[in-house]
Amino acid sequence: MGFEFIEGNEAIARGAIAAGCDFYASYPITPASSILHFMNEHVPEAGGLVIQAEDEIASMGFCLGASMAGRKVLTATSGPGISLYSENIGLAIMGETPLVIVNIQRQGPATGSATKGAEGDIQFTRWVTSGGLPVIALSPATVEEAYKLTYIAFNFSEWLRTPVFIMGSKETGVTKEAADLESIELPPRIDRKRVKSGLDEYLPHQFDSIEEVPAFSEFGGEYIARYTTSTHDKTAYLVTKPDVIQHMLDHYAAKIDSAVDELSLYKADYQDGADTLVISYGITSRSVEVAIRKAREQGRKISSLVLQTLWPVPEKVIKAAMNGIKKIVVPEMNMGQYLIEIERLAPPGIDIVPVLKMNTTLVTPDEIINEGGLL
Amino acid sequence: MTATEYKSYMTDKIGPLPFCAGCGHTTLIHALDKALVKLQPDPKNVVIVTDIGCIGLSDRYFTTNAFHGLHGRSITYACGLKLAKPELTVIALMGDGAAGIGGTHFLNVARRNIGITLLIGNNFNYGMTGGQHSVTTPSGGITSTTPWGNPEGPMDLCGTAAAAGGAWVYRTTSFDKDLPDIIAQAIEQPGYAFVDVWELCTAYYMPRNKLRKQELFELMESYGFKTGLVADKPRLEYSDNYRQAYEAGKGVLKPRILIEPKFDNKVDHQTGIIIAGSAGQKIKSAATLFAEGGIFAGLKAAQKDDYPITVQTGHSVAEIILSPERIDYTGIESPEYFVLISEDGLKRTRAKIASLPETCILYADNDIELPETKAQIRRIPFKDLAKEAGKLSLSTAAIALMLADSELYPIEAFETAISTFQSPKIAEINIKAVSAGVKATSESTTAG
Ligand SMILES: Cc1ncc(C[n+]2csc(CCOP(=O)(O)OP(=O)(O)O)c2C)c(N)n1
Ligand code: SF4
Ligand SMILES: [Mg+2]
Numbered sequence: 001m002g003f004e005f006i007e008g009n010e011a012i013a014r015g016a017i018a019a020g021c022d023f024y025a026s027y028p029i030t031p032a033s034s035i036l037h038f039m040n041e042h043v044p045e046a047g048g049l050v051i052q053a054e055d056e057i058a059s060m061g062f063c064l065g066a067s068m069a070g071r072k073v074l075t076a077t078s079g080p081g082i083s084l085y086s087e088n089i090g091l092a093i094m095g096e097t098p099l100v101i102v103n104i105q106r107q108g109p110a111t112g113s114a115t116k117g118a119e120g121d122i123q124f125t126r127w128v129t130s131g132g133l134p135v136i137a138l139s140p141a142t143v144e145e146a147y148k149l150t151y152i153a154f155n156f157s158e159w160l161r162t163p164v165f166i167m168g169s170k171e172t173g174v175t176k177e178a179a180d181l182e183s184i185e186l187p188p189r190i191d192r193k194r195v196k197s198g199l200d201e202y203l204p205h206q207f208d209s210i211e212e213v214p215a216f217s218e219f220g221g222e223y224i225a226r227y228t229t230s231t232h233d234k235t236a237y238l239v240t241k242p243d244v245i246q247h248m249l250d251h252y253a254a255k256i257d258s259a260v261d262e263l264s265l266y267k268a269d270y271q272d273g274a275d276t277l278v279i280s281y282g283i284t285s286r287s288v289e290v291a292i293r294k295a296r297e298q299g300r301k302i303s304s305l306v307l308q309t310l311w312p313v314p315e316k317v318i319k320a321a322m323n324g325i326k327k328i329v330v331p332e333m334n335m336g337q338y339l340i341e342i343e344r345l346a347p348p349g350i351d352i353v354p355v356l357k358m359n360t361t362l363v364t365p366d367e368i369i370n371e372g373g374l375l
Numbered sequence: 376m377t378a379t380e381y382k383s384y385m386t387d388k389i390g391p392l393p394f395c396a397g398c399g400h401t402t403l404i405h406a407l408d409k410a411l412v413k414l415q416p417d418p419k420n421v422v423i424v425t426d427i428g429c430i431g432l433s434d435r436y437f438t439t440n441a442f443h444g445l446h447g448r449s450i451t452y453a454c455g456l457k458l459a460k461p462e463l464t465v466i467a468l469m470g471d472g473a474a475g476i477g478g479t480h481f482l483n484v485a486r487r488n489i490g491i492t493l494l495i496g497n498n499f500n501y502g503m504t505g506g507q508h509s510v511t512t513p514s515g516g517i518t519s520t521t522p523w524g525n526p527e528g529p530m531d532l533c534g535t536a537a538a539a540g541g542a543w544v545y546r547t548t549s550f551d552k553d554l555p556d557i558i559a560q561a562i563e564q565p566g567y568a569f570v571d572v573w574e575l576c577t578a579y580y581m582p583r584n585k586l587r588k589q590e591l592f593e594l595m596e597s598y599g600f601k602t603g604l605v606a607d608k609p610r611l612e613y614s615d616n617y618r619q620a621y622e623a624g625k626g627v628l629k630p631r632i633l634i635e636p637k638f639d640n641k642v643d644h645q646t647g648i649i650i651a652g653s654a655g656q657k658i659k660s661a662a663t664l665f666a667e668g669g670i671f672a673g674l675k676a677a678q679k680d681d682y683p684i685t686v687q688t689g690h691s692v693a694e695i696i697l698s699p700e701r702i703d704y705t706g707i708e709s710p711e712y713f714v715l716i717s718e719d720g721l722k723r724t725r726a727k728i729a730s731l732p733e734t735c736i737l738y739a740d741n742d743i744e745l746p747e748t749k750a751q752i753r754r755i756p757f758k759d760l761a762k763e764a765g766k767l768s769l770s771t772a773a774i775a776l777m778l779a780d781s782e783l784y785p786i787e788a789f790e791t792a793i794s795t796f797q798s799p800k801i802a803e804i805n806i807k808a809v810s811a812g813v814k815a816t817s818e819s820t821t822a823g
Binding site: 001002005023025030049051054058060063065067069070071088114115175176177219220221222223224225226228237283289362 | 452
């Protein structure tokens with residue numbers, strides 16, 4: 001056992017490398033740039049390639065091409081970059097492209113307070129592309145979680161052939177902390193399922209049941225491969241038939257929706273007899289930790305649910321946590337985003353208390369105690 | 376002579392090409408097919424990359440791999456494929472409209488010399504969306520969006536690509552009998568190759584501007600743009616260059632050093648420490664060593680830095696938290712130790728200093744005029760300390776002073792961090808600075 005004093009961004013990069021990431025493209029932006037720097041230093045060493053693209057659109061283009069050529073691919077940016085990624089994110093979903101996208105969120109909108117923290121891109125990420133297709137997004141709260149969740153993001157992305165987001169923030173990304181990465185237990189590594197050898201033809205989007213993830217064959221592999229941004233059938237040829245188009249869209253949704261239990265990562269700290277529940281994620285969950293400790297010291301019974309998976313919404317977990325609860329406190333570093341999901345899921349009669357802030361500073365434990373009425 | 380294995384790289388399974396009668400794209404696509412037939416690559420090693428526009432309808436007529444992406448971005452996918460697998464033959468096909476919206480990719484692929492082949496079916500307008508003007512529409516050209524004649528001037532795609540460093544650049548028309556050979560030559564280039572193929576859009580640009588074959592040639596002549604081979608300056612392809620640069624320039628990566636706690640400490644609760652000074656005083660790195668010293672002493676630590684975007688000017692402020700327990704909240708509401716080394720630091724933290732509680736010890740430079748504060752002030756002659764410790768080691772000395780005074784953890788743990796993480800030369804200087812700081816502790820005075 002031993003510690004390193006490192007920032008979350010380094011942990012993200014190392015989590016990616018542990019997952020076998022061998023291609024990285026991005027465009028510099030505070031507070032995500034140190035991921036580019038770290039990958040630049042460490043990926044070529046293992047035979048991989050890192051490129052600073054001319055802009056965020058090119059970053060995504062490079063990543064999509066490389067992923068379809070069989071690489072394990074990472075990109076990282078901040079909110080303004082996600083805006084430029086968005087059209088290609090839709091393409092990644094349609095093309096069933098494994099890819100991990102890191103968003104080290106900063107205060108916005110637009111340039112905002114560029115070097116300051118916020119977690120303001122939560123619903124933006126959920127609805128980043130046309131049609132309302134589900135996305136997967138994980139939110140680390142510490143340096144060690146940044147490492148582990150990035151590794152897991154690669155697993156999810158390879159397994160389901162879809163982009164997966166890491167919702168970091170300036171606060172977890174560039175704060176240094178003592179971390180013991182080597183003692184973190186990682187699940188077995190998942191690589192995308194490859195198509196069998198010796199077939200007559202490869203069908204890029206072949207599935208029998210709607211939630212099945214098609215087997216993959218890379219560009220330059222055994223088979224002729226095809227990829228398209230247009231509505232298509234299993235052959236990746238353009239189609240215009242409404243029923244085929246709908247079936248394919250249903251498939252993109254079904255493969256994620258049917259995996260929601262495996263995708264639901266969270267930390268529960270429930271107290272018997274509690275009538276108050278705090279639901280949080282990311283850096284704010286650490287203020288909740290302190291607030292709850294203080295409130296419990298005063299004899300209050302309070303439960304806490306910290307979500308590591310934000311999308312798809314771990315509905316079962318959240319609903320179960322709401323059992324017997326009279327009040328739910330939802331602190332966030334934005335204008336009220338996950339709040340919408342909690343309001344949607346809460347049974348009638350539950351008092352929902354938001355504690356919201358987007359002024360560049362952390363939501364403090366005292367703010368959660370006072371505004372949330374924890375004492 | 377061996378028999379030709381591939382007679383065509385196109386399929387007729389989905390019918391003939393979809394373009395309007397006489398559309399130049401048809402000629403270009405067949406010329407590409409002939410070029411491939413000439414070169415006989417394994418179709419599995421060829422990727423045709425297209426994007427949106429009439430020309431982008433073509434990839435699915437090929438029996439090679441095909442990648443059909445977003446409007447104007449085919450260069451980016453082509454580059455991603457080529458970077459991931461340099462052995463692939465990657466051919467990007469796009470329109471003049473795509474070259475416009477993807478202008479930055481058009482420039483950067485030439486500059487980087489990524490070994491793709493770029494073919495632009497240049498028909499002076501957006502065919503697919505109804506004949507609007509593009510970056511290559513001639514001055515005065517009539518389009519849906521320039522009904523009185525184009526007030527903009529056309530872009531010289533080849534000249535631009537060549538100016539951006541394009542290794543192999545060729546301009547011709549879809550009427551060129553040698554087009555298949557030219558495309559074959561382009562594909563054979565190990566680096567970037569671009570063929571600008573001037574064409575007729577028979578649905579829009581041609582009828583509106585009476586631009587037929589003869590007028591197309593006249594137009595080309597009238598511009599004075601270079602035609603034929605515009606650039607032929609082969610150089611190392613990107614991936615090879617990348618590897619070479621990496622092999623030549625790679626440093627020895629610093630070995631990862633794990634900190635194993637081996638000292639005691641006197642920190643019994645989460646404690647916030649702020650160090651404020653100027654850029655160039657090495658505040659950030661000294662603070663990191665201070666935190667690492669804390670970890671050597673069995674503590675948890677966190678550090679945030681605040682400095683202007685223009686890093687070599689103005690303030691530099693480090694916030695460090697030391698704690699015997701896991702650190703949850705990483706903000707510092709009431710710092711217990713505050714080291715103020717310079718005026719720049721004061722400018723940034725004035726409000727914070729004014730609101731410091733009486734439990735905070737503030738080590739402030741002798742000459743700094745402080746705002747009203749409840750903190751316990753210790754006046755320190757930091758300028759004298761800088762003379763003794765060396766300017767670049769002042770923050771290390773100042774931290775040592777605070778550490779010796781506060782006894783948060785032993786000085787040896789700080790020294791261990793310094794000698795573990797700094798080069799021997801720098802460490803020696805900084806260990807001396809630590810001694811200077813410790814010595815100054817006993818000489819420091821408490822202000823009344
Ligand atoms: C982001 C985006 N903007 C606009 C469009 C609409 N659009 C489709 S094709 C096209 C122009 C195509 O022109 P060009 O590249 O010259 O190809 P051509 O049709 O002439 O072959 C435009 C503007 C789009 N598909 N995507
Ligand atoms: S609209 Fe123009 S570019 Fe498109 S197919 Fe017809 S002639 Fe060709
Ligand atoms: Mg055109």
